[in-house]
Amino acid sequence: MTFQVSLTQSGRQFSCEADETVLNAALRQGIGLPYGCKNGACGSCKGKLNNGQVEHGPHQQRALSEAEAAEGFTLLCCAKPVSDIAVDVREIAASSDYPIxxxxxxxxxxxxxxxxxxxxxxxxxxxxxxxxxxxxxxxxxxxxxxxxxxxxxxxxxxxxxxxxxxxxxxxxxxxxxxxxxxxxxxxxxxxxxxGSFFLREDSDKPIILLASGTGFAPIKALMEQLIHLKSERQVVLYWGGRRPSDLYMSALCEEWAASLPNFRYVPVISDAQAEDQWQGRTGFVHQAVMADIADMSGYQVYACGAPVVVESAKRDFSAQCQLPADEFYADSFTSEADLAAG
Missing domain, CATH: 2.40.30.10 (Translation factors)
Structure with a gap:
């Protein structure tokens, strides 16, 4: 059986088979929707169901709580329609230049x-x-x-x-x-x-890059893209780890800071030991951002790494630093252990 999915923000419609998720149906037809893990763990594909019904597959409570589900929210990566549906979700420009x-x-x-x-x-x-x-x-x-x-x-x-x-x-x-x-x-x-974690090039807002551990990988790609574009946007990178060795390409970040006039680098260590002789910032990396930038109302944030870091930043930046919810872009690194724990 085939159902129709309507996107209330854009007015677009597409078909979805009863045995496929809404996200997979959208991707199959070249329609760009936000997503990250595709397995119900990160919450990037969350939308509001305005009409119709879906059945949810397995997912983590932190991605979609029972209270959110009761309010009509849905995870498009694990939601299969049982009727025609209308979903309020921010659509992302899809491009035939990036086929899967x-x-x-x-x-x-x-x-x-x-x-x-x-x-x-x-x-x-x-x-x-x-x-x-x-x-x-x-x-x-x-x-x-x-x-x-x-x-x-x-x-x-x-x-x-x-x-x-x-x-x-x-x-x-x-x-x-x-x-x-x-x-x-x-x-x-x-x-x-x-994934829908990529640089929004249609903005001139200053950028906060937030990475933990190997969450630096896509952040590095974003920086290379900004450099390639010769972007003049102000950028500050906060990279957090437990020990200094976790910041495995810190020297590259220092090179960027020395050569790029609009770039600043802030390494943050949460569990430095005496033998590390660490003289820099300490504590949780997202809290270091908040200490430096109390008002984020005019910023874009790109956050990547451990789920606890991404979730804490999303919650606290919005609640305490006035960051607009639609200017927080994230890729939460969920391991198989994370999925099993959920």
Whole structure:
């Protein structure tokens, strides 16, 4: 059975089969909706159901609480319609220039950035163009229909390779392979680009970049895009980690700060030890932002990393710093352990 989905903000309509999610139906038909994890964990695809009914698949309470569901909110990545529906959700400009593809790739380079972070460089196929927006992610296609998602750490204009920053999760299906048996010239398959985390180029607002851990990867891609555009927007990057070694490319950020007149870098460490001899900012990274920028009403924020950091920033920036809700863009890094805990 086929149902009709109406987007109340734009007036657009599209069809959705009874056995597919609203998000998948939209993507299949080239309609841009906000999303991140696609598995009910991050809440990026949340919308308000104004008419009709849906059935929700498994999802995390932090992404959609019972109270929100009772108010009519829905997660489009795990909602299947049982009638025609009307949804209030912000539509994103979709572009045929960034089609989702399944492609083979060869491992070009492996480089340890820290004890538990590996840079994986992938050679893109020479016979087929792969275009993406800085900030988006790819999904590796593994055995038994399993997938693992990683943000691209370079902007698409930077050559024939895609780079990823992969943190080792001991016992992880894919990351154990990355840190043990994977070698250069190995063949992998991926699908992408995915996600609605990318630079909004139609604004001249100053930008706050907020990263925790390997959430720096897509933030780095955004910075490369800004540099490529010769953007004159004011940008400040706050990068948080437990120990200084977690800021595995801090030297690059320092180079940006020294060479770019409109860029500022603030590293923040939450659990420095005596042997670290850390002299910089300490505490939670999103609170460091709030201490420096009490009024965010004129800013855009791009936040990436651990779910607790992204969720805390979204809540507190809006409630305490007057950040407009529609100027907070995020990519919450949800691991398999996060999904199991939910």
């Amino acid at each position: 593809k399944k492609l083979p790739t060869r491992v070009h380079k492996l480089e340890k950035l820290s004890d538990d972070v590996m840079l994986v460089s992938l050679q893109l196929p020479a016979t087929e163009k792969f275009a993406y927006r800085a900030g988006q992610y790819i999904e590796f296609l593994l055995r038994d229909n399993k997938r693992r998602s990683y943000s691209m750490a370079n902007a698409s204009h930077n050559g024939e390779h895609v780079t990823l920053h992969i943190r080792h999760m001991p016992g992880g299906l894919f990351t154990d392979q990355v840190f043990s048996t994977m070698k250069e010239r190995d063949i992998l398959r991926f699908e992408g680009p995915h």
